[in-house]
Amino acid sequence: MPVHHLNRPGQVPTLLPLVAASFFVAGAVQTQNQLTAGYRHITNSDCLGCHAYDAPRVGPAFKDVAKRYQDDPGAAEALAAKIKNGGAGNWGEVPMIPHPRLSDTELAGIVRWILSGEPPPQLETPAPAPAVVLPTAPAEEVTYKNLITVDGLPPITHLPPPPVPPDNPMTVEKVELGRKLFFDGRLSGNTRSSCFVCHSPQLGWGDGGGISRGYPGTRHWRNAQTILNSAYYNKIFWDGSVVSLEGQAHAAATGAVGGNVDEAMAEMRLRFVPEYVEAFRQVFGLKQPRVTYAWRAIAAFERTLVSNPKNVPYDRYIAGDEQALTASALRGMKLFHGKANCIQCHNSPLASDQKFYALGVPEHELVQSDPLAQITHRFEQYAKGASLDMYRKADVDHGLYYVTKNPVDKGKFRTPSLRELKYTGPYMHNGGFSTLEEVVAFYNQGGGQHPNKSPLIKPLQISAEEQADLVAFLEALSSDEPIVTAVPAMPDYAPLGPSVTEDDAQ
């Protein structure tokens, strides 16, 4: 430090104590740094989606957590386990979502800051707002050097930019609005069940569970699918019951096991958030927010959550990077297109033919043991117009049948994309398989039992080693790092101003 700074009036008295303090309480300074580092992990993860420092939101206030555990020597360990594994019961019935991908260092930092009871430190460099990148087509056409093609089937090439409906063009501002709304609980009945609750960036944009948690007081009956690359599906939901992301946002937000919101209520809530009023005006040219446009903004945001070929080992390999795949993954790639015949259905850039098949995936065991799951099974049969007989049994999810009411469609579900699988387990329409190994083993045995089972599903007779190779290949279809986004700050409500007179109203 230049000496002349020390000579400035007023500097000396403040600097000397600082130096002395740092000498004597180096440990304390270290702790403050650690606390700041811990809080940074908080902002980098999704914690702020459900927690605030001084007031309960979906979960308890951080300072209340600190207060409860201040004298508990085992608290740090217990809290770290809670963050990692999730679960309910300490503060209420709403379960904490698990965070299996946080490292021990990150967990320790987070817990250290929470238990300190300190208010959030000022981060020197605030977490940068993620720049919205609208997917665009690559400048040059890609020449695929290592692509395997199978006659009559579209090969798995790079994902092009996702299709955008002509009535909902993408803009950066719309995507930003959609990102906020995606995390905003006010689009749910109890204001605590935003899209994010079942589609967490930290959990591969699903909820990490087999069967999804669903709205409080209920349980869902299917797996919460990843949002990643959902932009490419021409039919959404496992049974393909809607045909656009806009429709999906609406259906999930209003469904009794989803967000359970009344749209008129959601719309009115948006109108009391000045930031949204302004954003809807800018983005859509609306005088007041309208809930159907909220679904559009969310869909636009979701269309940015797509795999970038540069980050996916498989995509780098087919473009010519010979080192991108391991030997095992390479063997798996050949099996995928050959002996294992996965390519029959998992083809095209999305690694899905977007068609519907019955595989005989067993029903989830919760249907046998959990009253809430049973309630939802009956509810869904009833709501989807199944026959009385099916309603009376209500132990099976009939998939595509609910949409077509054609008996040959019973048990059929849409082929899911195989991209980003590394981050999106558990797998299948009911999350019945926790690992890709289980999924591969299931196909190797020729799937399960179902009268409508696809003739394409046959025992594969591949060895354990070959199964491992297949899994290595499947993982190579995932981005090197998970695709995430920071949790945006939620804009506040404000009272209505007296801007319009009642006389205008009549």
Place this chain on the structure above:
Amino acid sequence: MKKKCSSICRRYVQGGVPLVLCLGLLAVATGCEVESVESATNAAVGDRPADTSAGSGSVPPTADLEAGATLITQNDCVACHKLETKLVGPAYRDIANRYGDDPDAPAILVDKIRLGGAGSWGEIPMAPHPTLTNDQIGNMVAWILAQKTNGAEATAPVEVILPEMGAIAYADPARIPAYRESEHVGEPLAPLPETPAIDTARAELGRQLFFDTRLSGDATVSCATCHVPDQGFGDGQPLAPGYPGSLYFRNSPTLINATLQARFMWDGRLDGSDPATLVRDMITEAHTMNVDSRMMQERLKQVPEYLAQWQEIFGDASPYGPRVYAVVGEFLKTIRSRNVPFDRYVAGETGVLSESARRGLELFQGKANCIQCHNGALLSDAGLHVTGVPEHPEILKSPLRSITMLRHFSTFGVPNYMAYRRDIGYYVVTKEKADLGKFRTAPLRDLKYTAPYMHNGVFETLAEVIDFYNAGGGDVPNKDSLLKPLGLTAAEKNDLLAFLQALSGDSVTVTRPERLPEYQVREFGRN
């Protein structure tokens, strides 16, 4: 010197009365000195080991009732609990009476105090108390459980109480002082009509469902959340809370005598002859219970204790929506005024009305002219009037309350609904300018239990209400021409108040079910 409780208790213990209960009871009743349970137990039962095994592991065997009592007064317990009466939380005596015979009770209560939580007595969660030690909580629990009253004192559980049918004879018109016939537009004052036939089985099932939170979207609120039996079947607040995430913009009205009204809701939008529709609206509306009625139906199907009742009542065990609404509606019919002094006066018991109340009755029908709108058995003309009650300021201050108000206007198709900054009442139904701010004439029975008053709870006391009418009501252009300054003296206002108070009978309440009957796993194919 005070006598040791244990010495008094010894013979009761030998007679089979649990020592802890005896100690507590005596300590409360006689102020005798409580010593430790251990020493008292040993003294009482000689060489036999103290029976602390039955689930009471969490209560230290050396429970010290006195220390427990001290801790309870020194901690925040008293903010929410009292010995005899319910405050925010249940009365200690009620807790003791419910759990007194349950061997698991100490463990349950220790956990409850330490961890907090809701569900045993209502939706208001108990605060956790993590800083208390196990021993401290154990002592507190021991003291609480010691507050059990013996069987004779404990009130028998009240289930559905059917109103006494025809207990009050129809009025002798001669007993109701004459009023100016020519100016009067409605019915004369009268006792409540006879109770219509009530299907007890339906009403009883309705009572259970009234308290069942699974009739709401997120399974956290029941009818009883906003219509609390001990709060006159309202909630004691000016404005009702509404579904989680929302705040409502009107007062939660009493349900007492509700099914006798010609109109439901403050804005009079529902037909009073059809309580089932009222129940349906409340259960399914987004700002009240917000449930998908199909989900409600499937939840109820998963509760075997209910299924038996559906079977019994309807011949098949299908709890579909209209049946749910009907049985809860049947229960509502049982919530009626009881033993009202005014009714007894009309029936011939002159002494039940004070001189002042009788002068109030004269004023009611004369100078104060309340009878113009508050007439008939309910003291309501079943009509709709603009009185100019001031807006509750909270509605515009709180975005959550403005939201439910404007959403309500929007769902009724009010043109340009975003422009309103006040409650427009019946206008939502007719869209006629004359109906702006029109509200249903509230019945005047049991006002003692149903404060605060008016559609937005803006008046805390009846005195304020009287002052409001004495001033000729509020200041709005389309105010009802019946409202004029009354020029009542202070003494006259007191007399009017005395009469209004004589319209309240015995407390009307109903017992909460002990617990929520649980879901059970069903067999497949048996649905």
